[in-house]
Amino acid sequence: MSGAEQVKTQQKQTNCRLCSYLCGLKANITKGRIAGLEPDPERYPYDTAIVSGCHRFHANLEFLEHPERLNHPLKRVGERGSNRWERISWEQALDEIAAKLLDLRARFGGETLATAIGGPHTTFWPLHRFLNLFGSPNNVGIGQICWNPSIWVNSLTFGWPLENEVDLERTGCLLVWGANPAESDNSLFWKQVRAYRQTGKPLVVIDPRRTRTARLADHWLAPRPGSDAALGLGLLHVIISERLYDKHFVADWCHGFAELSCRVADYTPERVAVLTGIEADRIIEVARLYAGAPAASIFHGRGLDQLGANSMEVHRAIACLKAVTANIDRPGAALVSEGPAYLAEIDLELTEKLPPEQRAKQLGRERLQLQTYESYEALTRLTERHGKRLPARYLTSAQPNLVWRAMLEADPYPIRALIVSGANPLISQADSRLIHAALKSLDLLVALELFPNSTSVLADYVLPMAGSLERPVLQTNAGDADIAYGGPAAIAPLFERRCDFDVWRELGLRCGQEEHWPWERFEDSLNAIVTPLGYSWEEFCISGLHAPPPQYEKHLDEGRGFATASGRIELYSCFLERFGADPLPGHTPTDAADAFPLTLISGGRKQPYWASSFHYLQTLKRPNQRPTAEVSLSTARQCKLHEGQEVEVATPWGTALFSLRIAEMRDGVVNVDYGWWFPREELAEPHLGGAFVANANTLTTADFASADPVLGQWKYNNLPCRICPAEIQEPQCASEEPVAPQAKENH
Numbered sequence: 105m106s107g108a109e110q111v112k113t114q115q116k117q118t119n120c121r122l123c124s125y126l127c128g129l130k131a132n133i134t135k136g137r138i139a140g141l142e143p144d145p146e147r148y149p150y151d152t153a154i155v156s157g158c159h160r161f162h163a164n165l166e167f168l169e170h171p172e173r174l175n176h177p178l179k180r181v182g183e184r185g186s187n188r189w190e191r192i193s194w195e196q197a198l199d200e201i202a203a204k205l206l207d208l209r210a211r212f213g214g215e216t217l218a219t220a221i222g223g224p225h226t227t228f229w230p231l232h233r234f235l236n237l238f239g240s241p242n243n244v245g246i247g248q249i250c251w252n253p254s255i256w257v258n259s260l261t262f263g264w265p266l267e268n269e270v271d272l273e274r275t276g277c278l279l280v281w282g283a284n285p286a287e288s289d290n291s292l293f294w295k296q297v298r299a300y301r302q303t304g305k306p307l308v309v310i311d312p313r314r315t316r317t318a319r320l321a322d323h324w325l326a327p328r329p330g331s332d333a334a335l336g337l338g339l340l341h342v343i344i345s346e347r348l349y350d351k352h353f354v355a356d357w358c359h360g361f362a363e364l365s366c367r368v369a370d371y372t373p374e375r376v377a378v379l380t381g382i383e384a385d386r387i388i389e390v391a392r393l394y395a396g397a398p399a400a401s402i403f404h405g406r407g408l409d410q411l412g413a414n415s416m417e418v419h420r421a422i423a424c425l426k427a428v429t430a431n432i433d434r435p436g437a438a439l440v441s442e443g444p445a446y447l448a449e450i451d452l453e454l455t456e457k458l459p460p461e462q463r464a465k466q467l468g469r470e471r472l473q474l475q476t477y478e479s480y481e482a483l484t485r486l487t488e489r490h491g492k493r494l495p496a497r498y499l500t501s502a503q504p505n506l507v508w509r510a511m512l513e514a515d516p517y518p519i520r521a522l523i524v525s526g527a528n529p530l531i532s533q534a535d536s537r538l539i540h541a542a543l544k545s546l547d548l549l550v551a552l553e554l555f556p557n558s559t560s561v562l563a564d565y566v567l568p569m570a571g572s573l574e575r576p577v578l579q580t581n582a583g584d585a586d587i588a589y590g591g592p593a594a595i596a597p598l599f600e601r602r603c604d605f606d607v608w609r610e611l612g613l614r615c616g617q618e619e620h621w622p623w624e625r626f627e628d629s630l631n632a633i634v635t636p637l638g639y640s641w642e643e644f645c646i647s648g649l650h651a652p653p654p655q656y657e658k659h660l661d662e663g664r665g666f667a668t669a670s671g672r673i674e675l676y677s678c679f680l681e682r683f684g685a686d687p688l689p690g691h692t693p694t695d696a697a698d699a700f701p702l703t704l705i706s707g708g709r710k711q712p713y714w715a716s717s718f719h720y721l722q723t724l725k726r727p728n729q730r731p732t733a734e735v736s737l738s739t740a741r742q743c744k745l746h747e748g749q750e751v752e753v754a755t756p757w758g759t760a761l762f763s764l765r766i767a768e769m770r771d772g773v774v775n776v777d778y779g780w781w782f783p784r785e786e787l788a789e790p791h792l793g794g795a796f797v798a799n800a801n802t803l804t805t806a807d808f809a810s811a812d813p814v815l816g817q818w819k820y821n822n823l824p825c826r827i828c829p830a831e832i833q834e835p836q837c838a839s840e841e842p843v844a845p846q847a848k849e850n851h
């Protein structure tokens with residue numbers, strides 16, 4: 105580098121924001137532009153090889169400057185979905201949206217506005233703050249099928265959520281259950297799992313597919329999808345009947361051991377073998393391994409959160425497994441998290457400002473047992489004994505199917521407006537066709553987005569958001585632990601892009617919420633969040649991490665115990681009983697459907713994509729990567745299908761097309777990729793970027809009537825399906841490059 109160039113180049117700390125790890129980076133900035141990026145060895149994940157080995161890290165600059173990025177506010181000029189827009193100013197966009205919202209609220213009440221969010225792409229408390237102050241209980245999230253079951257279960261069993269991150273150095277046995285960190289993590293945790301395995305300690309992977317994670321294991325159990333709760337009860341049966349549990353810990357700290365023993369008495373290994381398809385001996389072996397280790401851990405994932413009624417059940421069984429073996433709050437075992445020492449999300453989202461009469465309008469509350477404001481408040485009264493409060497946002501989020509139906513049918517009241525932020529519901533929420541009809545019926549649809557997509561093309565206004573490197577980031581684990589990490593933007597947002605915070609604040613100011621938006625800039629609010637820790641946002645950014653060392657056996661502190669009604673770990677849950685749900689873990693068998701003899705898993709993750717994100721990026725394009733449906737060799741033979749063939753997967757709710765891949769997995773199971781659409785194809789109606797071609801969610805439903813009443817839980821896994829050769833169809837391409845799976849070219 106020449107001397108002149110050195111003067112001009114400035115190095116700045118920043119973070120990658122292309123997944124929720126927020127890896128620490130250093131940006132080399134020349135003339136206000138990022139000339140290059142490198143991993144920062146001083147900050148998470150403290151290992152430059154991990155960041156360099158991440159495909160998405162290398163896509164950051166393409167992501168920042170991609171020609172398709174949204175750079176200016178857009179207003180629809182043609183028919184909804186015609187993809188014809190005019191560029192307008194921010195002032196005009198915000199004034200018009202706020203005026204429309206106020207008009208709709210005057211006519212239909214605050215509940216007429218819904219919001220839709222997705223995974224942790226952005227900071228969501230500003231959205232909730234706006235929505236609560238506006239007076240609506242209608243946020244559609246992904247909580248129910250991503251974390252909520254375990255957050256609810258651990259809170260009502262142990263008095264607060266457990267950390268899912270595992271202390272791999274000190275654990276003596278690791279169960280990875282319904283998760284595939286080889287594809288979904290691919291960062292520090294996956295590296296630690298591999299290092300753990302090299303020590304020779306046992307690794308059990310419970311997954312119908314022999315994933316890369318399962319290939320690392322010395323024990324791979326492949327249950328029938330949806331039978332995990334039965335497996336959990338079977339493991340408990342062995343541990344209790346062989347007296348492998350920790351007698352002292354159970355006597356001192358567990359409530360309802362006799363009732364649990366009674367419940368699991370029927371779940372003999374032989375019976376569980378029939379229910380799960382796993383041999384009885386292997387169930388016994390894993391139970392002994394887990395209970396016999398000095399400290400053992402269970403890491404669980406979305407495979408268990410997306411099973412309808414069985415999601416709560418399996419998490420209840422897992423909580424009981426941890427409790428009876430005393431694998432709680434000890435090194436190498438599950439840790440009861442602390443509450444945040446910084447300004448907690450619950451104090452930022454202002455749920456207490458949502459008036460009781462508006463809470464009462466929560467859809468489906470008469471049927472739901474948990475996932476209501478009433479249950480949330482009852483839980484909070486317990487956790488407050490330990491001075492902790494969970495954010496309400498995901499424990500009360502609306503059941504999506506009821507929201508889409510209220511848009512279409514105005515029943516029980518009309519929902520006329522939707523603001524989508526950090527989500528692509530047409531692709532990632534269940535029942536894409538229903539969602540499509542619902543979005544088309546609205547008076548106002550606004551998308552806060554980085555790239556045009558199948559949802560945003562249906563909007564009235566599209567607002568351009570700042571993304572990775574352009575905005576500061578702070579991840580607070582959804583407010584359930586005393587951990588925070590993040591860092592500053594490398595550069596100011598390009599073009600007219602803005603942070604999500606700015607949009608919610610500006611809308612708030614226009615909707616009479618002035619007194620509740622004291623911070624002018626996003627950074628000011630971040631400063632307020634970290635101030636209780638004793639430093640400023642700028643000082644926080646130096647290490648970018650607040651993670652005090654774990655405290656163990658906190659229940660032993662004078663008079664503390666667990667924050668439950670009994671003060672002990674509730675194997676038998678007084679809380680569930682109070683709300684009319686089964687107080688003990690159980691198992692709900694799946695009904696067989698003759699016309700759909702196979703079982704669908706809709707959404708095993710794959711690198712380098714993240715749900716529907718990143719399909720624009722050339723840096724991430726992999727030769728031959730296409731949306732696939734995977735089956736075992738024997739299932740392929742039975743269905744007379746071969747590798748690479750175009751296949752149609754059908755469920756009672758719809759069909760989608762994939763390329764067939766033969767994989768090592770349970771017979772009779774089909775796993776399809778999720779998140780697929782084709783940004784290079786026609787985005788206007790009716791094609792919508794191929795939103796109905798290879799979209800796993802045309803195969804799913806969140807129908808409330810058949811959802812589990814505890815959380816309103818629907819299924820993405822364990823769905824009835826069939827598979828057959830696809831009719832070859834003509835691709836519908838807007839560009840030269842044909843990419844849909846029907847096309848023979850590779851993606």
Ligand SMILES: Nc1nc2c(c(=O)[nH]1)N[C@H]1C(S)=C(S)[C@@H](COP(=O)(O)OP(=O)(O)OC[C@H]3O[C@@H](n4cnc5c(=O)[nH]c(N)nc54)[C@H](O)[C@@H]3O)O[C@H]1N2
Pocket residue numbers: 221222223224225226246249250406410524525526527528529531532533534552553554555557569570571604706707708714715716717778779800801804820
């Ligand atoms: N069939 C099936 N469906 C599933 C799942 C499954 O396993 N199977 N998994 C579910 C799970 S666990 C999840 S978390 C969801 C994920 O679903 P979503 O969270 O909806 O994920 P994406 O489809 O990637 O959409 C995220 C959108 O946010 C935009 N975005 C990124 N950063 C920002 C930002 O800073 N601000 C704003 N405003 N927008 C931003 C991206 O451009 C992208 O369009 O999908 C769920 N759906």
Ligand SMILES: Nc1nc2c(c(=O)[nH]1)N[C@H]1C(S)=C(S)[C@@H](COP(=O)(O)OP(=O)(O)OC[C@H]3O[C@@H](n4cnc5c(=O)[nH]c(N)nc54)[C@H](O)[C@@H]3O)O[C@H]1N2
Pocket residue numbers: 223250281282283284285287288289310311312313315327328329330331332404405406407408411705707708709710711712713714715775779821822
């Ligand atoms: N590359 C990539 N990484 C991601 C994402 C992404 O879209 N792409 N999404 C992010 C998000 S939103 C999340 S929530 C996490 C999820 O992280 P993970 O939970 O690790 O993700 P999945 O790949 O869905 O893993 C679930 C596993 O459960 C298995 N499974 C399915 N049904 C069952 C069942 O009935 N029983 C059992 N025991 N197993 C079952 C599936 O075969 C699959 O291997 O990943 C995050 N990371």
Ligand code: SF4
Pocket residue numbers: 120121122123124125126127155158159160161290291
């Ligand atoms: S995409 Fe890769 S580099 Fe970026 S935060 Fe995630 S793991 Fe880190």
Ligand SMILES: [Mo]
Pocket residue numbers: 223246250
């Ligand atoms: Mo998720």
